[in-house]
């Protein structure tokens with residue numbers, strides 16, 4: 001179908017399933033075990049309802065924001081997803097260019113197919129970028145990656161903390177991962193015949209723990225964010241450890257099956273901070289993000305209402321560029337922009353600051 005027939009982010013997934021080569025589709029779409037968490041990620045948003053305000057002058061609405069102090073035209077960022085060239089020869093560069101064009105921030109993955117320098121060089125002047133870190137068993141390698149990122153102007157370091165071992169993604173494991181050199185940067189190729197994920201991940205250090213946070217603070221001045229926090233206790237621990245934020249996430253359902261959705265964790269985290277630290281969100285100096293299953297601007301607005309600063313979106317952009325190249329992502333951005341504008345008008349909010357818990361009914365999300 002022509003791009004003009006694409007009406008929402010779900011459509012990209014349906015097209016991608018038809019047009020992508022099987023190995024790439026298996027890697028991008030797969031999730032852990034029975035994929036229950038993956039399904040729940042989007043379904044959890046169905047349990048939250050809006051309480052729109054009427055008779056507000058909504059002629060002008062503004063949905064721009066800042067994430068870790070960096071301007072973003074919309075309240076989401078493109079989250080890190082590995083192996084960008086499986087879906088399209090330009091790989092993650094598609095995301096870099098589309099991010100620059102639409103004024104949103106891309107998080108560059110450790111396991112990008114394009115090299116880190118290519119993705120930084122591919123950005124427009126002044127375009128902010130974040131970096132996602134998988135921590136290597138060899139801390140010298142990690143230290144070099146982190147300091148290289150800082151030198152090259154990366155604005156935030158997202159340390160993935162939900163992957164001491166990669167989850168079991170059976171759809172992906174059924175595919176033989178042929179090392180054709182195009183998919184992954186040199187030095188990261190290890191095992192074959194176990195799917196793409198396992199082939200590239202054996203360097204990740206399962207001994208990573210809370211004590212390492214101090215070490216990260218000693219080697220970089222970039223704001224640190226823990227990606228993959230799943231309970232209030234750990235979010236508070238992260239706050240006390242002095243990091244700049246946490247991503248409430250289950251890794252797109254790709255790690256532990258039956259982990260809860262990010263939006264559900266958000267409710268628990270916000271309540272715990274209110275009760276135990278007397279803190280309300282958004283809170284300067286410590287930001288909450290959510291990812292997993294975000295497919296509509298309404299999903300994003302729900303997360304904002306409940307206290308998130310922004311959300312991460314992953315698969316929809318992969319499906320968009322795998323099917324249509326960069327134009328696909330550009331189209332996804334236009335769709336989201338239109339959805340934000342309309343839904344803020346319908347909600348009766350002219351800026352994101354006006355979107356708080358009073359605009360949603362999250363009563364059927366279990367609160368601890």
Ligand code: FNR
Nearest residue numbers: 028079080081082160251252291292293313314315
């Ligand atoms: C991911 N994700 C991920 N996260 C991370 O920290 N490092 C990584 O290398 C990857 N790689 C990766 C590959 C693919 C194909 C997917 C789909 C996801 C997880 C990602 O950052 C994010 O948590 C989820 O993708 C969010 O869910 P949605 O938006 O894809 O539903």
